[in-house]
Amino acid sequence: MALSEFDLIRRYFADGFCGRNDVILGIGDDCALLQVPAGQELAVTIDTLVEGVHFFPGADPGSLGHKAMAVNLSDLAAMGATPAWATLALTLPGSNPDWLQAFSRGIGDLSRRHQVQLIGGDTTRGGLTITLQLHGFVEPGRALRRDGARAGDLIGVTGTLGDAGLALLALSGQYGVIDALEWVRRRLERPEPRVAAGRSLIGLAHAAIDISDGLLADLGHICERSGTGATLQLARLPLSPPVERYLAERGDWSMPLSAGDDYELCFSVPPRAQRAVEGAIRASGCAISWIGTIEQAPGIRCLLPDGGTLDVAAAGYEHF
Amino acid sequence: MALSEFDLIRRYFADGFCGRNDVILGIGDDCALLQVPAGQELAVTIDTLVEGVHFFPGADPGSLGHKAMAVNLSDLAAMGATPAWATLALTLPGSNPDWLQAFSRGIGDLSRRHQVQLIGGDTTRGGLTITLQLHGFVEPGRALRRDGARAGDLIGVTGTLGDAGLALLALSGQYGVIDALEWVRRRLERPEPRVAAGRSLIGLAHAAIDISDGLLADLGHICERSGTGATLQLARLPLSPPVERYLAERGDWSMPLSAGDDYELCFSVPPRAQRAVEGAIRASGCAISWIGTIEQAPGIRCLLPDGGTLDVAAAGYEHF
Numbered sequence: 001m002a003l004s005e006f007d008l009i010r011r012y013f014a015d016g017f018c019g020r021n022d023v024i025l026g027i028g029d030d031c032a033l034l035q036v037p038a039g040q041e042l043a044v045t046i047d048t049l050v051e052g053v054h055f056f057p058g059a060d061p062g063s064l065g066h067k068a069m070a071v072n073l074s075d076l077a078a079m080g081a082t083p084a085w086a087t088l089a090l091t092l093p094g095s096n097p098d099w100l101q102a103f104s105r106g107i108g109d110l111s112r113r114h115q116v117q118l119i120g121g122d123t124t125r126g127g128l129t130i131t132l133q134l135h136g137f138v139e140p141g142r143a144l145r146r147d148g149a150r151a152g153d154l155i156g157v158t159g160t161l162g163d164a165g166l167a168l169l170a171l172s173g174q175y176g177v178i179d180a181l182e183w184v185r186r187r188l189e190r191p192e193p194r195v196a197a198g199r200s201l202i203g204l205a206h207a208a209i210d211i212s213d214g215l216l217a218d219l220g221h222i223c224e225r226s227g228t229g230a231t232l233q234l235a236r237l238p239l240s241p242p243v244e245r246y247l248a249e250r251g252d253w254s255m256p257l258s259a260g261d262d263y264e265l266c267f268s269v270p271p272r273a274q275r276a277v278e279g280a281i282r283a284s285g286c287a288i289s290w291i292g293t294i295e296q297a298p299g300i301r302c303l304l305p306d307g308g309t310l311d312v313a314a315a316g317y318e319h320f
Numbered sequence: 321m322a323l324s325e326f327d328l329i330r331r332y333f334a335d336g337f338c339g340r341n342d343v344i345l346g347i348g349d350d351c352a353l354l355q356v357p358a359g360q361e362l363a364v365t366i367d368t369l370v371e372g373v374h375f376f377p378g379a380d381p382g383s384l385g386h387k388a389m390a391v392n393l394s395d396l397a398a399m400g401a402t403p404a405w406a407t408l409a410l411t412l413p414g415s416n417p418d419w420l421q422a423f424s425r426g427i428g429d430l431s432r433r434h435q436v437q438l439i440g441g442d443t444t445r446g447g448l449t450i451t452l453q454l455h456g457f458v459e460p461g462r463a464l465r466r467d468g469a470r471a472g473d474l475i476g477v478t479g480t481l482g483d484a485g486l487a488l489l490a491l492s493g494q495y496g497v498i499d500a501l502e503w504v505r506r507r508l509e510r511p512e513p514r515v516a517a518g519r520s521l522i523g524l525a526h527a528a529i530d531i532s533d534g535l536l537a538d539l540g541h542i543c544e545r546s547g548t549g550a551t552l553q554l555a556r557l558p559l560s561p562p563v564e565r566y567l568a569e570r571g572d573w574s575m576p577l578s579a580g581d582d583y584e585l586c587f588s589v590p591p592r593a594q595r596a597v598e599g600a601i602r603a604s605g606c607a608i609s610w611i612g613t614i615e616q617a618p619g620i621r622c623l624l625p626d627g628g629t630l631d632v633a634a635a636g637y638e639h640f
Contacts, residue, residue: 030395045410079350088366
């Protein structure tokens, strides 16, 4: 970037948003130097948001900063990891101080809330592309993986499903003006990663995932990696009032099942841990719903409220 | 990416290029899980390459894969760290199997040579943008930082300077056809990161940096962070025959001093360690040259071979 790569980084990101004792050397050398706490495993995730693909051109920079951090925090949450350090690769068409300040504030506010320090990055010129990598800690052998589900497990989810998908339909003109637009839009643009909920599942859940690709696809990953299948009771899906209305009008189950961008957790739990998990998730400030069971037979079966079976391929689920 | 994010990752990157015992869980879950060796610090660096900015449109994908890994390995080398794990955020205009296979081979060949395992990533649709993050290990308190230079230190560099800059001038039509085009082009497109040289400087050098932004700018970073200045003897700059010819024809010192893309190391060494460093760098397979001294007075002074002083601002150096 012409003159300003270092200036940009210094001005808007140099404080790293918060200071951590385990950062030996932060932004400003060839590498950051870090100290993983003794006896902890390191969990690492990376996600890219591209203008025109993951967000609309001209999107609010504060929301983009928030979301770039949130989607990665959600991946750490899905492993039960405690967030620690971030790096940011920011590709920008130009250097717009207002944009950078708002973006930095969005990413910084969420970082501070989760005690994440920005420890390095790279700023380049090009189409707006935001790549964030996040590092966290988890006790050895305790991480919530995708491959631990067992037949007989109960399937739980946090929060509600389809809010982000409904916001996208409304914002792109595919669904009429709705009462709760600001609320669903916030669910799309300012998702709250379920970090405390994920941590609370350690030692209780057999498997967990975040459902950023949609419940069917992500539960499918759990089943595939665990060598199982699942049955979902659609009547039990946790749906917000606007999504309930949408379903009543259009009968389109594919939206809450597959639209994605829901940064909730889906997890499989042995029945004996059901009450403990309910208590733990609620103590973390999330709603919890039990929506089905893990089974030996591969594939995912969706039972409709009327007792029929949904054609899951028609619902946008083509993973297997 | 429409259908193929997971397919792409699986097909071309799923093997992670090499297997390491410290990778508990690699590609395929919400996070990778990693074990930093007991008593080691973690070194982290991230770099982005953007089409049309860092490389020509249509550039050879094998070279791009090599270079994305090389520029990050060079940052680890500059800290004296031992490479371990990589993540890759790849934004692509489409899914071209030939391109992906060649890119994967380029990044994989260099990864295997340095025992780097790819442990995660994200694949998205957009303008071609390659972000690679690399993790390495270094003994506590032993990393080569930018802030340790002291007045009286000797300034050393590995290899030769300006080859990549000359290749860029030739490939963009700003300099005529040259004999050694293939050789300088290889220096631009397939740089060899000085990983072993960097490790060998631990315990000997006071400061080190890789000179990817050009010698003047990067030595400037050392001086700024160390609270020092420097004098360079331009007659001692290590220059390849084609760069010698370019200088003889154009008298343009700014090219080898500031063109950048030289993935060599610059380091400051107390005089008592001079012979030990020469031996260590040569044992790592690199040439070494002593090109100047660290001084108390801030700023960088460049003495020309004829005894005059170069105007460093005119040479493209405007850091202070």
